Amino acid sequence: MRALLSPLTRAVTYTRWLHLILGGTAAVICGMVFPGLDYLWELQTLWALAVPVPLAFLAAMVPGMRLAEGLQARLMLLPGPHARHPGGGGAAISAAPSSSWQDRWRTAGWLVVRIEAGACVMTLSIVLPSLSLSLLNAALGGGRDLGSAVPVTGDHWWYAPLAVLPLAVLAALVVGAGAGLTTAARHLLGPSAAERLAELEERNERLLERGRLARELHDSIGHALTAAVVQSGAARASGSPEFTGRALVAIEETARDALEDLERVLRLLREGTPGPGSRPGLADTGRLLDSARAAGATVRPEVTADLAALPGPVSREGYRIVQEALTNVLRHAGPVAVSLRITARDGALELDIRNALPCPAAPSGVPGSGLRGIRERAALLGGEAESGPWGDRWRVYARLPLGVAAADARAAARAEAGG
Known part of the structure; x- marks a missing residue:
């Protein structure tokens, strides 16, 4: 049990979560504009994930974008003394402008991964707690209209223990997605052969x-x-x-x-x-x-x-x-x-x-x-x-x-x- 809960006591878990949410902000905003939160699970919502991709590729062509993303990744995915020194030797994530087309393409891939993964985590960070509230409300009789994005029908008492499950899923999602994003950053923002x-x-x-x-x-x-x-x-x-x-x-x-x-x-x-x-x-x-x-x-x-x-x-x-x-x-x-x-x-x-x-x-x-x-x-x-x-x-x-x-x-x- 301690091994399962220990990631939730580390600050890096929450800085990674914040990094994911910031990355998915553009896609989520597009989804809020059309089709809106009421149609969150409709197929047309997928367009919101596709819109930022061309913009990410254009941004990655700017050499300084790799420097900015590398510094953010160091500070939020790998917090520690080394993260505050851009030129620190031996860092798993590089903090330098793009010096080749390969660096630019790798930066573009990183931006796409960050946007798509961030959008999914940000959406579920809203939906899963909302589902827990709906379950608790239903277990208490469903007398309040919480305006939840995921409404729950019925008023069974056994909804109360089920309310813990969405939060547990969210915790596992945050830990796993943060670790996965860090691995992606090491590969896509890591030092090039020349570096x-x-x-x-x-x-x-x-x-x-x-x-x-x-x-x-x-x-x-x-x-x-x-x-x-x-x-x-x-x-x-x-x-x-x-x-x-x-x-x-x-x-x-x-x-x-x-x-x-x-x-x-x-x-x-x-x-x-x-x-x-x-x-x-x-x-x-x-x-x-x-x-x-x-x-x-x-x-x-x-x-x-x-x-x-x-x-x-x-x-x-x-x-x-x-x-x-x-x-x-x-x-x-x-x-x-x-x-x-x-x-x-x-x-x-x-x-x-x-x-x-x-x-x-x-x-x-x-x-x-x-x-x-x-x-x-x-x-x-x-x-x-x-x-x-x-x-x-x-x-x-x-x-x-x-x-x-x-x-x-x-x-x-x-x-x-x-x-």
Whole structure:
């Protein structure tokens, strides 16, 4: 019994009922005009169901009709938090204008289903309660003229328990018709193949964005912690108050930069609005070099490219590549000599980072934890990166295109959108 009555306690049952009644209003009005309520069961009443059909097809040709119907269906057939966000991903009912003839024909089919089903439910919503009143009136002797659309003859007492049946039929009709209309809405107003593809692409972009944010945290926080560990160890071993003071200042600056990066990434996660202008670029490489020098490394930069004129995506990804390379140097080779060359030639930016190994035969001097991230960043812009031994040194080399070819432009736009 509880399973039978539970649908009647849900708000969605009544919002679906209202949606059906609103949809059938046009057909019922036509029926009231001709032949009228007195001839409700006559065959000529069927014309009232046919009149709105051509109008529904004409209305469905307007692209915005699908958007309006989709929003109504979401709000009234599937009430919930998702229904109040037209662009909500994964919704069973689409809320977007028609973008193809297939969308228009599906919208037309939906309007016809809604009008016809709504007219039937609206009519029975009047007739069935009226029949119950007539039965009760007849059971009490039939002394009152209720003007019922369905009169009942006789005055038998057993009409009283029968009066419950029309209401039970109406309740079952409302629940069943609402569920059926919702199923029809999912099929006729559901996302098209193009919309499903766009949703999958959007989901893929969100996954890529999460991966990019994870890389950002790895590069920034990893560099800060590595530099702090190396600097604090060098300060303890030096025994020089002057060196210790410089190391503490460098640790403070590195930690402050890492906190700024962390706050930016957390803001992206909270708001979902990328801010590429807040990310550091190659023009900010000086703070990376200062951090490495404070850790005891000897860094010799050679910059011949105009860093201020570099495209934003190239500058930002280049900064992260240099940061990861220097982090690997400090983590795996320690405070050794490092050379950094940044040049622009043949339509590409070249980054060349080399460092001395503590021992040519020592595998621990070979960095490797962030090399995959360096290759991914270069590939994102249509470039390439490689790393490996170079004589008695370890070399990280990256080439990032600066051209405006179609593929490079798309890659740059993708990197820009990634934040």
